[in-house]
Amino acid sequence: MAYLNGKKEISGGRNLCLRNVLFSLIIIVFVSMLCLGNTVMAGDRLEGKDLYNKYCAPCHGEEGDGYGPLYGALYPKPRDFTKGQYKIRTNATGSLPTDADLIHVISVGIHGTSMMPWDILDKGQIASLLPVLKSFSEAWQFRKPEEAVVLGTELRATQKTIARGKELYQQKECFKCHGETGNGDGPSSYDLEDEWEIPILPYDFTRAGKFKGGATNKDIYMRFTTGMNGTPMPSFANELSDEDRWCMVHYVKSLGDKKSTTEHAE
Amino acid sequence: MNYAKKLMLFLTMALLVVAIQFSGSVRAHEEKAADKEPYVAKTMDIYEGFPDWYSPIFKDNVGLSEGAGLFKDYYKPLAMQMYMSPMRHYVPMDVLDHSLFIEKGRRDLCIRCHDGINTGAVDDWKGSAHFNPRKTDMIARKTKIIEESIGREIVNVDCFDCHADTVKNEIRMPNAEVCSECHERQVRQFNSEKDHGRPNHIQAMEANVLVPWYPEADRRGWLAGNGGCDMCHGISTKCDPCHTRHSFSAAEARQPKACMTCHMGPDHPDSESYGESKHGIILEMEGEEYNFDKPLAHVQVGDDYRTPTCQFCHMYQGGGRFTHNFVSKGIWRMGTVPPSNIEYKSSLKAYPYGINIIAPKIDVYSDENLDKRDKWIEVCSNCHSPRFATTWLEQLDDYMFQAFKITDDAQLIIDNLIADDILYPSVAERDIYPLGDKLAELLPASLVGDGVYNAFKTLGGKVPVVGPILGVYAMFYQGENNPSLIETEYAKMWFWYKLQGYKGYAHAQQDVMWWWGQAPMLMQLGKVQSENMRLRREHALEQGSGGATPVSHSSGGSSSSHKSTTKIPEGNVWEVKDLDY
Numbered sequence: 001m002a003y004l005n006g007k008k009e010i011s012g013g014r015n016l017c018l019r020n021v022l023f024s025l026i027i028i029v030f031v032s033m034l035c036l037g038n039t040v041m042a043g044d045r046l047e048g049k050d051l052y053n054k055y056c057a058p059c060h061g062e063e064g065d066g067y068g069p070l071y072g073a074l075y076p077k078p079r080d081f082t083k084g085q086y087k088i089r090t091n092a093t094g095s096l097p098t099d100a101d102l103i104h105v106i107s108v109g110i111h112g113t114s115m116m117p118w119d120i121l122d123k124g125q126i127a128s129l130l131p132v133l134k135s136f137s138e139a140w141q142f143r144k145p146e147e148a149v150v151l152g153t154e155l156r157a158t159q160k161t162i163a164r165g166k167e168l169y170q171q172k173e174c175f176k177c178h179g180e181t182g183n184g185d186g187p188s189s190y191d192l193e194d195e196w197e198i199p200i201l202p203y204d205f206t207r208a209g210k211f212k213g214g215a216t217n218k219d220i221y222m223r224f225t226t227g228m229n230g231t232p233m234p235s236f237a238n239e240l241s242d243e244d245r246w247c248m249v250h251y252v253k254s255l256g257d258k259k260s261t262t263e264h265a266e
Numbered sequence: 267m268n269y270a271k272k273l274m275l276f277l278t279m280a281l282l283v284v285a286i287q288f289s290g291s292v293r294a295h296e297e298k299a300a301d302k303e304p305y306v307a308k309t310m311d312i313y314e315g316f317p318d319w320y321s322p323i324f325k326d327n328v329g330l331s332e333g334a335g336l337f338k339d340y341y342k343p344l345a346m347q348m349y350m351s352p353m354r355h356y357v358p359m360d361v362l363d364h365s366l367f368i369e370k371g372r373r374d375l376c377i378r379c380h381d382g383i384n385t386g387a388v389d390d391w392k393g394s395a396h397f398n399p400r401k402t403d404m405i406a407r408k409t410k411i412i413e414e415s416i417g418r419e420i421v422n423v424d425c426f427d428c429h430a431d432t433v434k435n436e437i438r439m440p441n442a443e444v445c446s447e448c449h450e451r452q453v454r455q456f457n458s459e460k461d462h463g464r465p466n467h468i469q470a471m472e473a474n475v476l477v478p479w480y481p482e483a484d485r486r487g488w489l490a491g492n493g494g495c496d497m498c499h500g501i502s503t504k505c506d507p508c509h510t511r512h513s514f515s516a517a518e519a520r521q522p523k524a525c526m527t528c529h530m531g532p533d534h535p536d537s538e539s540y541g542e543s544k545h546g547i548i549l550e551m552e553g554e555e556y557n558f559d560k561p562l563a564h565v566q567v568g569d570d571y572r573t574p575t576c577q578f579c580h581m582y583q584g585g586g587r588f589t590h591n592f593v594s595k596g597i598w599r600m601g602t603v604p605p606s607n608i609e610y611k612s613s614l615k616a617y618p619y620g621i622n623i624i625a626p627k628i629d630v631y632s633d634e635n636l637d638k639r640d641k642w643i644e645v646c647s648n649c650h651s652p653r654f655a656t657t658w659l660e661q662l663d664d665y666m667f668q669a670f671k672i673t674d675d676a677q678l679i680i681d682n683l684i685a686d687d688i689l690y691p692s693v694a695e696r697d698i699y700p701l702g703d704k705l706a707e708l709l710p711a712s713l714v715g716d717g718v719y720n721a722f723k724t725l726g727g728k729v730p731v732v733g734p735i736l737g738v739y740a741m742f743y744q745g746e747n748n749p750s751l752i753e754t755e756y757a758k759m760w761f762w763y764k765l766q767g768y769k770g771y772a773h774a775q776q777d778v779m780w781w782w783g784q785a786p787m788l789m790q791l792g793k794v795q796s797e798n799m800r801l802r803r804e805h806a807l808e809q810g811s812g813g814a815t816p817v818s819h820s821s822g823g824s825s826s827s828h829k830s831t832t833k834i835p836e837g838n839v840w841e842v843k844d845l846d847y
Contacts, residue, residue: 058362069361073383114382116375120366 047128064136084139085230088213090148093227093235098145112210155246165251177202182255195230208256220249310446329357335476341484350500352439365435373426390512396423441503455590466593474499479742482700498528517558522576532762539773545573562588567648584641595638601768612678620715662771669764676794677733688805697745702727752797759790
């Protein structure tokens with residue numbers, strides 16, 4: 001305190017004050033370097049296109065067409081961004097994804113694929129990728145992403161809701177692709193293709209927890225509601241009521257065998 | 267006054283800095299107290315105990331920029347060498363820089379991406395003891411021993427532990443040194459093979475790239491064909507040829523099939539001979555009753571194995587001990603080295619011609635070899651009577667002695683052709699010995715002996731070389747007119763059929779012993795003899811003005827009946843003075 005008072009006293013000398021400020025600054029920088037020395041990471045912090053080229057282009061390609069050098073090694077294939085078709089969204093079927101959707105997928109990855117969670121990048125870096133992704137498709141110039149759908153109240157999983165889900169599973173002919181038992185081996189399952197004419201397999205519900213868009217009830221509800229653009233998986237937003245979609249969620253979750261559920265839990 | 271204030275300011279700041287540093291050190295100290303010493307991985311030097319020049323040319327990573335061994339600058343390694351001999355040649359991928367993941371220690375991310383690429387590898391790992399080091403009671407006990415030896419608890423061993431080079435911040439391809447962090451004992455045993463000389467696993471790379479035909483193949487644009495060589499010989503610095511990726515199972519490596527991808531084929535039909543022997547056939551029929559989960563030292567013969575496996579015999583060290591040294595009981599080695607116990611008529615007398623980098627003749631009855639023999643009998647006696655085993659092994663020796671005598675006969679024929687300057691095409695008309703023009707500058711006289719050194723130096727590589735072991739080039743290399751037919755036929759005789767008979771004997775497979783062994787060996791002798799007759803007859807026709815017939819067609823083909831115009835070289839074909847070119 002005495003020192004602070006003293007400082008006030010000498011603040012009359014302008015020159016000296018500046019020198020003091022400089023002096024303190026040097027010490028502050030020195031001290032911060034001491035403290036931060038261990039946490040500062042080597043290497044440049046990349047953003048935008050540079051970041052994309054370094055970490056995304058190996059799979060998705062520099063042109064964003066999904067034909068990166070690692071394309072051949074991967075199945076499911078890396079997303080082609082040039083059509084503006086995104087599977088994992090929270091808005092109406094056919095829409096472009098919201099920014100939050102893109103950030104979410106980049107941050108948590110897509111299970112069952114080589115798209116790992118890129119939470120290794122900081123928030124600013126992830127956000128800087130969005131304009132790059134959008135630059136690959138003209139769709140972003142002509143259309144705007146629709147608003148995210150509002151989640152209704154979740155129905156609890158009960159024998160009743162599961163039974164209703166099962167009924168709907170038959171009624172909506174989910175079994176044609178996903179199979180009677182949910183093993184992904186229905187009669188149509190062998191001939192499915194996505195919009196890029198790449199063979200695609202319906203989800204095997206017994207591989208519990210590997211849902212592409214996430215395994216929480218909310219995630220699965222979203223897939224029923226929004227569909228998966230570019231794939232044969234339609235939206236049921238118009239066909240099924242909110243409650244029915246929750247029932248479907250509980251039914252398909254009940255198809256996951258216990259073993260793989262626990263396996264994934266680790 | 268101002269200075270006083272400034273001094274005060276400085277002192278306060280200095281105090282602050284000291285305080286921060288002190289608090290930091292206290293924190294570090296607390297961490298230390300909680301975590302003990304920070305873990306530092308210790309690995310062994312795979313070439314421990316080797317000469318100083320060895321590691322820089324066989325081990326130090328150079329990517330694909332140069333080769334390995336003394337001829338490293340004379341060939342460009344095949345690209346797949348980065349996987350076959352990763353310690354020397356691995357190059358991290360350049361498509362996706364992995365340093366970020368390593369830097370941040372994100373071991374959780376490996377699986378998230380690679381599960382979608384290398385599902386097989388990930389699945390193998392999930393079934394392995396690396397994924398679950400307490401998978402069985404026995405594995406848990408082993409893990410505990412490892413934990414105590416390295417001073418660290420092992421939750422599991424994942425991608426990051428083996429593939430992340432945290433010093434260079436790049437992906438590495440694991441090699442035996444990486445494995446030695448936890449499995450030092452096994453790697454040390456593997457290293458001990460060097461004490462018994464080649465052929466062995468630890469020096470297998472020498473036989474691949476330290477042979478002149480390897481760089482010569484590259485010079486002629488044929489190296490891609492040597493990809494098969496690289497696949498086996500890379501074992502010198504790797505564990506996964508036997509403990510396959512990514513299961514790394516000991517139980518798997520205890521099965522004969524683990525050896526068979528390399529130990530098969532015309533030069534060492536181990537797979538064929540063992541596989542079709544009663545030992546192998548019973549394993550084939552009753553394999554389900556064999557218990558491969560047990561470490562070899564605990565195998566109850568009869569209970570766990572009805573017949574022996576490759577591993578049971580070859581890893582046995584005597585006294586009930588088994589180690590990762592496969593060659594400590596090897597007497598005949600691979601059957602290529604002539605024994606000192608028989609008399610030779612040909613230049614084989616002088617084998618190995620002063621060359622220091624190939625094995626000298628074998629004294630089958632040396633104290634050391636008799637000691638090895640006792641250990642073999644110890645193994646066989648698990649089921650057979652010692653007399654049965656002794657008699658069998660002595661009969662094997664007899665086969666080898668006679669096989670080398672037959673080799674000697676053939677070698678003498680060719681020695682004489684060279685001495686008489688009848689070998690056709692002649693040395694003047696033929697291409698050099700592989701890399702023959704460079705050998706004198708690459709291999710010092712101290713390594714190859716004065717005779718060989720001078721021969722290559724003065725003749726620029728136009729040297730006829732036949733027989734064990736450098737004459738094996740006849741099977742790998744074809745220059746212009748070099749080697750000629752008779753040399754190739756001879757090479758097949760001693761390098762294929764003699765060895766096939768040997769393996770047939772050693773692994774008790776009767777048909778391999780005879781029909782792949784002695785029978786074709788004698789056929790080859792016949793070919794060498796008749797080729798000799800032809801060459802001599804043509805030579806006589808060329809020379810003879812009055813239809814002279816220096817070769818008697820009724821002489822029975824025995825080379826000893828010919829009258830040589832020149833003296834048979836005493837001992838050493840390598841010595842230039844004896845070779846009247």
